[in-house]
Amino acid sequence: MKHLILTCFFCLTLFSGAQAQQLKSPNKAFTMDFSLQNDGTPTYALKYKNKEVIKTSKLGLVLKNDQKSLLNDFTIVDTKTATFDENWKPVWGEVAEIRNHYNELAVTLNQKGTDRQIVIRFRLFDEGLGFRYEFPTQKNLTYFVIKEERTQFAMTGDHTAFWIPGDYDTQEYDFTTSKLSEIRGLNEKARTANVSQTSFSTTGVQTSLMMKSTDGLYINLHEAALIDYSCMHLNLDDKNMIFESWLTPDAIGDKGYMQAPNSSPWRTIMVSDDARDILASKMTLNLNEPSKIEDTSWIKPVKYIGVWWEMITGKSSWSYTNEYPSVQLGITDYSKAKPNGTHGATTANVKKYIDFAALHGFDAVLVEGWNQGWEDWFGHSKDYVFDFVTPYPDFDVKGIQEYAKSKGVKMMMHHETSGSIRNYERHMDKAYQFMNDNGYTSVKSGYVGNILPQGENHYNQWVVNHYQYAIEKAADYKIMVNAHEAVRPTGISRTYPNLIGNESARGTEYQSFGGSKPNHVTLLPFTRLIGGPMDYTPGIFEMDLSKLNPDNGSHVNSTIANQLALYVTMYSPLQMAADLPENYNRFLDAFQFIKDVAIDWSDSKYLEAEPGQYITVARKAKGTNNWFVGNVNGETSRTSNIKFDFLEKGKKYTATIYADAKDAHYKTNPQAYTIRTVTVTSKSKLSQLSVPGGGYAISIIERK
Template sequence: MKQKTINAQASLYDNFSVSDTKTSSFDETWKPVWGEEREIRNHYNELAVSLTQKGTEREMIVRFRLFNDGLGFRYEFPQQKNLIYFVIREERTQFAMSGNHTAFWIPGDYDTQEYDYTTSRLSEIRGLNEKARTANVSQSSFSPTGVQTALMMKTNEGLYINLHEAALIDYPCMHLNLDDKNFVFTSWLTPDAKGDKGYMQAPRTTPWRTVIVSDDARDILASRITYNLNEPCKIKDPSWIKPVKYVGVWWEMITGKSSWSYTNELPSVQLGVTDYTKVKPNGTHGANTANVKKYIDFAAANGFDGVLVEGWNIGWEDWFGNSKDYVFDFVTPYPDFDMKEIRDYAKSKGIKMIMHHETSSSVRNYERHMDQAYQYMKDNGYDAVKSGYVGDILPRGENHYSQWLVNHYQYAIEKAAQYKIMVNAHEAVRPTGIARTYPNLIGNESARGTEYQAFGGSKPNHVTLLPFTRLLGGPMDYTPGIFEMDISKLNPENKSHVNSTLANQLALYVTLYSPLQMAADLPENYERFSDAFQFIKDVAVDWDISKYLEAEPGQYITVARKAKGSNNWFVGNVCGENGFKSSINFSFLDPGKTYIATIYADAKDAHYKTNPQAYTIRKVLVKNKSKLVQQSAPGGATPLA
C-alpha cells in the first residue's frame, strides 16, 4: 500500500516495520434476508499485521482474510495520538499479474458503468479503452489503461481471476490503472471536486480489496466473499423487506412511445411557480391515472407484486442537463396523476405501488426533501422506491463514485430503513456487498441494463458477463422480459433492436439473480405470447439453493435454482453471439423423485437478429440421473421450470 497525505506530514508510503502479527480462524453460517441460497458459510483464516512507522510512530494494520476461493485485505488505522485526521492523495495497492491475461472489462469512468464489456488481452486495453471512452458521452475516464471493478480475467492456463472491493463505506470507489508493460494493476481512487481522494479520521478502515481465484469459472459465480466481508444485518427486524416481482410504466417511455413530462411548454415551467392546470398537456404523458390503472389490473391478473410508475411528479420538463439545483420536490403529482385514486385502486387489487425518485444528480436537493418524500411514500402506501442519479452531479465537480457521493447513497439507504422503505438505486455506485448489512437495498442498476437495448442495443454476450462482474457485489435491476425486439413497432422513430431471443429474455430471470425482478415489456406484448409469459409468472425471486452447472465468461452460463420454501426448481441458460449446446445434468434433484420439466427453448431457426421470437415449449419427465442436451441460438437461451 502506498498512501500519501496532502499535508506536510510524512507519507504513509514507507519506513514501516512489523511490530506484531496475530492469526485467527472464523467459521459461521448466516442466513440472508433474501438471496441465492438460504444459508451462507463465512469461513476464513485471518492474519493481522501491525506496522509502526519509523520517526512518526504512526500505526497501521493490514488485515488479511483467506477463504477457500480467494482473499480479502484492508488497511486499518487504529486510535492513536500521532495520526488523527488525514487526507488521502492516493492509495497504491497493486495487483501483479503473471502474464498478458484475457480480460473482460469496462473503462475506468468516474461517473458511469453503463458500457458494454470489452474482451481483450491486457496489452490491448490502452488502445481499445481510448476508443470506447471517446465513443461514450462521458469523458471522465481517468487513464487510457484504467478499468473498473469487478474485473474478470482468464490466464492462458485456464485460471480465472476476479479483482473487486467489498464494504465500500465512507471511502471513494476504487478503479484499477494498468501498467501494460509489466501487467501490474494499481488502485486509483475516484477524486472529489478538488482532486482529493478521501478524508479520514482514525480509527478508520478502508474497504476490503478482494481477489477471487479458481480454475473453474463456476466457482467465481458461487463465491460469497464480497458479502462475507461486510458486516451482519444492522436492521433489527427486517421482516418488512420482501422480494418483489413487478411491472411498470417505464418501457413505453424508454422506447419513446410515451413521455415522462406532462407538457412541452419550456422554459416557463418552474417548480413552485407554474400552475400545471393552466399549461397545455403534450398528450403523450405516460403516468396518467387511466394508464396506471391498466398496469395495476395487469399486475393483479397475473400475480405480480407491484407496479412502478415513472414521470408521475412535476418537474420533468427541464430536469436534465441544466445544472439545476431545485429540480423535483418528490411529493407533487402532475394533474393527470391522481395519487389518492391510484393508491386506493392498487390497494383494492392487492398491488403495491413503487415510487420513483429521479434526482437528476442534484444530490443536495434530494437530501433536502428526503424525509418529506419518504413520509409521503408511507402515507400513500409505497414501501419501495426506485431512485435515479442521471446527469452531472451537483455540487458541481463531484463524481458519481467519489467519497461524498458514496456517503450520500449510504445515507439514503439508512434513512429509507428508518421509514421501512426498500431501495432500488440507479446510476449509483456499484454495490460491494452492502446489502448484507442493509438488505433494504434490494437492487441497483450500476451497469448497462435493458434500457440500452432501446438506445441502439447491447452485445449479445453482455448478459453472460454481468454475473462474473457487476453481480458479484449485489443484485441488479436489469429489467428483463422484453418480447418485442423491434423497437420501431413501439416508436417508428426508434430503430433499435433488442439483441436477444425471447427465450433468452426468459432465462435472465434465473441467470441474473435479483430479489427485484421486472417484467419490463408492455402488457399487450405479453398477451401476444401468453404461453411464454407463463414462465415469468411462475419464476421465483427468492431461492433456497443455487447450483452453477456450466459457465464460461462471455460465452455461456447455466444456473439451477430451487425456489424459497418449495420443491420447485428453475434452470436458466444464456449464451452469446456463437450460441451454445448445453448439457444439463439433473443430479441436483432429489433422488427417487420424478419431476415434470417445462422446457422453453429457442426454435431451430431462432437467432437474436433475424428470428428472435422463435421458440418452442415442451414438457418432459426428469429424474436426478437425467441429462438434457439442448442447443441455444446465438443470443439465445434455454429456460426450464
Template sequence: MKKIIAVITICFSVLGLQAQELKSPDGNLKMKFSLKENGTPAYQLFYKGEEVIKTSTLGLALKDDSTSLMDGFEISATKTSNFDETWKPVWGEQAEIRNHYNELAIALDQPSTDRKMIIRFRMFDDGLGFRYEFPKQKNLVYFVIKEEHTQFAMTGDHTAYWIPGDYDTQEYDYTTSKLTEIRDHFDDAVTSNASQNQFSKTGVQTALMMKTADGIYINLHEAALKDYSLMSLNLDDKKLIFESWLTPDAIGNKGYIQAPAVSPWRTIMVSDDARDILASNITLNLNEPNEIEDTSWIKPIKYVGVWWEMITGKSTWAYTDEFPSVKLGETDFENAKPNGKHGANTQHVKEYIDFAAENGFDAVLVEGWNEGWEDWFGKSKDYVFDFVTPYPDFDVAEIQQYAKSKGVEMMMHHETSSSVRNYERHLDTAYQFMKKYGYNSVKSGYVGDIIPRGEFHYGQWMVNHYLYAVKKAADYHIMVNAHEAVRPTGLRRTWPNLIGNESARGTEYQAFGGSNPNHVTILPFTRLIGGPMDYTPGIFEMDVSKLNPDNNSHVNATLANQLALYVTMYSPLQMAADLPENYMRFPDAFQFIKDVAVDWDKSLYLEAEPGEYITIARKAKGTENWFVGNVNGTTPRTSKIKLDFLNEGKNYEATIYADAKGADYKTNPQAYKITKKTVTSKSTLKVTSAPGGGYAISIFEKK
C-alpha cells in the same frame, strides 16, 4: 442469523519478523507477506502452488505530507485467527451462507513518524480479502488521501473482460482483450453517457474478470465500501501491474479519513473453474452482519411498470410541451396543455395495476408522475423535483385505493437529476409521502452531473450519500433500488433493504442502440459480484421501431434468452419490463415469467465461461420448485444438463422454453419452442442455444 460459530484465535508478538504466510482453509491458496528493504509492505498470492499475483506493494500517499504510509515500516506484531460460521441472509441466492476464513493481521509501525497501520488479510477457499486499518493514535488522526497505491501484479498478459475506468458511469458494454490491448481498444470502448469521466487509457473498473493462458480465473473487486472513494484500477501495460485508483472529489482529493478507521476490503478471487467465481460469497462475507432487527417488511418483489414505453419513446415522462423551464410552486400545470403522450396518467396506470393483479405481480412502478420533468436533465438545476407534487393527470390517492383493492403495491420513483443536496433536503418529506400513500419501495435515480458541482458519482461524498439514503429509508421501512449509484460491494448484508441497484449497462440501452449479445454472459462475473442488479429483463418485442417509428434500435437477444435472465441475472427485484400487450402476444412464453421465483434456497452453477455461456439452476424459497436459466454468447451451443440436484425417487414435470431452429438474436429473435417432459434426478436434458439466445426451464414436482 448465525447458525454455527467456531472461532479459534492465536495471538503472538513478533518484533523484527519480516515475512508471514497465510493459507486458505483448504490449503489451495497461499499468501506471502513481506517488508521490502525500505520497509514497504508487499504480498504475493499462490494458487495450487502456482503464483497468480506477483510481488505487489501496498500503501497510501497522503496529501501535504512528505512521509506517507508507503515505506519505512517495521512489523511490531501479528495476530492469526480462524473463523467459521453459517449465517442466514434475509433474501438471496442461498438460504444459508458459510463464512469460513483464516486471518492474519500485520501491525506496522513507522518509527520516523510514530504512526501505526494494520493490514488485515482474510483468506477464504475461493480468494483473498485485505484492508488497511488506522487505529487510534496521536500522530495519525485526520488525514487526506492523495492516492492509494495498492498493487495487483499480474503473472502474464491475461484475457480481461473490462469496461473503461470512469468516475461517473459503469454503463458500458464489456470489451474482451489481452491486458496489453486495453489501450488500443479504450477509445472504442467508450460510448456516450449522460455523465462520464475517464481517467486513463488503461483504466478499468472492478469487478474485473480475467483468465490466464493456463485457465486460471482471477477476479479483482472490493467489499464494504463505506466512507471512502470507490476503487478503479489503472494498468501499467508494460509491467502488467494494476494499481488502485480512487475517485477524487471536486478539488482532487481522494479521501478524508479520521482515525480510527478502515478502508474497504480489496478482494482477489481465484479458481480454475469459472463457476466458483459466480458462487463466491467473499463480497458478502467481508461485510458486517445485518443492522436491521425487524426485517419482516423486506420482501423480494416481481413488478411491472410504466417505464419501457418511455425509454423507447412511445410515451413521455413530461406532462406538457408548453414550458421551456419549470419552477416548482410557480409553474401553472393545472392550466397547461397536456402533450397527449404522458405515460403516468391515472387511467393508464390502472391498466398496469389490472395487468399486475391478473398475472400475479407484486407491484407497479410509475415514472414521470411528479412535476418537473419538462426541464429535469442537463440544466445543472438545484431545485429540480420535490418528490411529492404529482402532475394534474396523476391522482395519487385514487391510484393508491385502486391498487389496494387489487392486492397490488405501488413502487415509488425518485429521479434526483443528480441534484443530491436537493434530494437530501426533501428525503424525510418524500419518504413520509410514500408511507402515507402505501409505497414500500423506491427506485431512485442519479442521471447527469452531480450537484454539488464538481463531485463525481463514485467519490467519497456520494458513497456516503447513497448509504445515508438507504439508512434513512430503513427508518421508514422502505426498500431501495438505486440507479446510477455507486456499484454494490455487499452492503446489502448489513442493510438488506438495499434490494437492488442498476450501476451497469441495463436493458434500457437495448433501446439506445442495443448492447452486445454476450453482455449478459459477462455481467454475472463482474457487476453482480457485488450484489444484485435491477437489469429489467423480459423484452418480447425486439424491434423497438414497432413501439416508436423514430427509434430503430434492436434488442440483441432472443425471447428465450430474455426468459433465462430471470435466473442468471440474480435479483430479489425482477421486472417484467415489456408492455402488457407484447406479453399477451406470447402468453405461453409469458408463463415462465409468471412462474419464476425471486428468492431462493439454493443456487447451483452448472456451466460457465465468461463471454460465452452461463447456466444456473435455482431452488425457489420454501418449495421444491427448480428453475434453470442459460444465456449464450454469439456461438451456437448445446448444453447437456444433469438433473441430479432433484430429489431421488420423485417425478417432476420440466417445461423447457428454448430457442427454436433458426433462432438468432438479430434475424429471428422470437423463434422459440416449448416442450414438456417428465424428469427425475437421473435425467439429462440436452438443449441448444442460438446466437444471443438461451433457454429457461421450470421444474415442478408431480403430485
C-alpha cells in the same frame, strides 16, 4: 473450541518470522505471503494450488498536505491470527444459508520517523483473499487526507480480460474482451457516449474486473464494504502488467478524508480453475458486517411491472406538457398547461398496468414521470429539480393507491434526483413519509446526469456517503431501495438488506439506445453482480422497437428464450417484467415462465459457465421443492449439456422447457421459440441447443 485452539497454535507457529508472514486458506488451496522490503515497504503475494496468481505487490497510501506518505519505513510490531467459521442466513438471496469461513492475519506496522501505525488485515477464504488498511486511534495519525491509494495487483502474464473503461461517473458500458496489453489501444473505442462520464486513463478499468490466464485460472479483482471511502478503479502499468488502485477524486482532487479510527474497504481477489466457483462465491458478502436492521420482516423480494419501457423507447414521455421551456416548482401552474398527449403516468394508463399486474400475480407497479418537474429536469445544473411529493394534474395519487390496494397490488415509487443530491437530502424525510402515507414500500431512485454540486463525481467519497445515507434513512421508514446510476454495489446489502437492487451497469434500457452486445448478459454475473443484485429489467418480447416508436430504430439483441433465462441467471430479489402488457398478451405461453419463476431461493447450482460465452444456473425456490433453470448464450451457437442430479432422489418432476427454435437468432429471428413438457428425475440429462444471443429456461415442478 479444541479445533480453534489447534488452528491458532498452528498459525502462531507459522507466523513466527519477523519480516515475513504466511497465511493459508482453510482448504489449503491458497497461500498468501506478506513481507517488508528492505526499505520497509509492505508487500504481499498470492498463490492458488501452488500457482502464482499475484506476484509480489506493494501496499500503501499517499497522503496530502506534506504529510509523509504511508508507503515505506515500516517495521512489524505485532501480528495476530485467527480462524473464523460461521453460518448465517440472508434475508433474501441465492441460498438460504451462507458459510463464512476464513483464516485471518492482522499485521500492525509502525513507521519510523513518524511513530504512526497502520494495520493491514488479511482474510483468506477458500475462494480467495480480502485485505484492507486499518487506522487505529493514535496521536500522530488522526485527521488525514488520502491523495492516492497505492495498492498493487501484479499479474503473472498477459491475461484475457473482460473490462469496461475506468470512469468516475458511469459503468454503463459494453464489455470489451482483450488481452491486458491491448487495453490501451482499445480504451477510447470502448468509451461510448453517456450523459455523465469522466474517464481518467487509457489503461484504466473498473472493478469488478474478470480475467482468465493462459493456464486456465479465473481471476476476479473487486472491493467489498465500500463505506465512507472513494470507489476504487484499477490503472494498468501495461509494461509490467501491474494493476494499481486508483480512487475517485472529489471536486478539488482529494480522494479520501479520514479520521482515525477508520478503515478502507476490502480489496478482493477471487481465483479458481473453474469459472462456476467465481459465480457461486459469497466472499464479497462475507466481508461486510451483519445486518444492522433488527426487524427485517418488511423486506420482501418484489416482482413488478411498470410504466417505464414505453418511455425508454419513446412511445410515451415523462413530461406532462410541451408548453413550458422551463418550470419552477411552487411557481409554475400546471393547471393552466395543455397536456402533451404523450405523458405516460396518467391515472388511466397506470390503472391498465395495475389491472395487468393483478391478473397475472405481480407484486407491484412502478410509475415514472408522475411528479412535477420533468419538463426541464436534465442538463441545466438545476439544484431544485423535484420535490418528490407533488404529482402532475393527471396523476391521482390517492385514487391510484386505493385502486391498487383493491386489486392486491402495491405501487413502487420513483425518485429521480437529476444528480442533485443536496436537493434529494433536503426533501428525503418528507418524500419517505409521503411514501409511508400512500402505501409505497419500495423506491427506485435515480442519479442521471452530472452530480451537483458541480465537479463532484458519482463515485467519490462524498457521493458514496450520500448513497449510504439514503439507504439508512430509508430503513428508518421501512422502505426498500433500488438505486440507479449509483456506485456499483460491494456487498452492503448484507448489512442493509433493504438495498434490494441497483443498476450501476449497462441495463436493458440500452437495448433501446442502440443495443448491447449479445454476450453482455454472459459477463454481468462475472463482473457487476459480484457485489450485489442488479435491476436489469429483463423480459422484452418485442425486439423491433420501431413497432413501439417509428422513430426508434434500435433492436434488442436477444431471443425471447434468452429473456426468460435472465430471471434465473441474473440473480436479483427485484425482478421486472419490463415490456408492455400488449406484447406479453401476444406471447402468453412464453410469458407463463415469467409468472411462474421465483425471486427468492434456498439453493443455487451453477451448472455451466464461461465468461463471455455461456452461463447455466439452477435455483431452488424458497419454501418449495421446485427448481428453475436458466441458460444464456453468447455470440456462438452451442449445445448445452446438463444433468438434473440437483433434484431430490426418488422424486418425479414436470419440466417445462422454453427454448430457442432451431432457426432462432437474436438478430434475424428472435421470437422463434419452442415449449415442451417432459418428466425428469435426478437421473435425467438434457442436451439443448442455444442459438447466438439465445438460451433456454426451465420450470421444474415436483409432482405430488
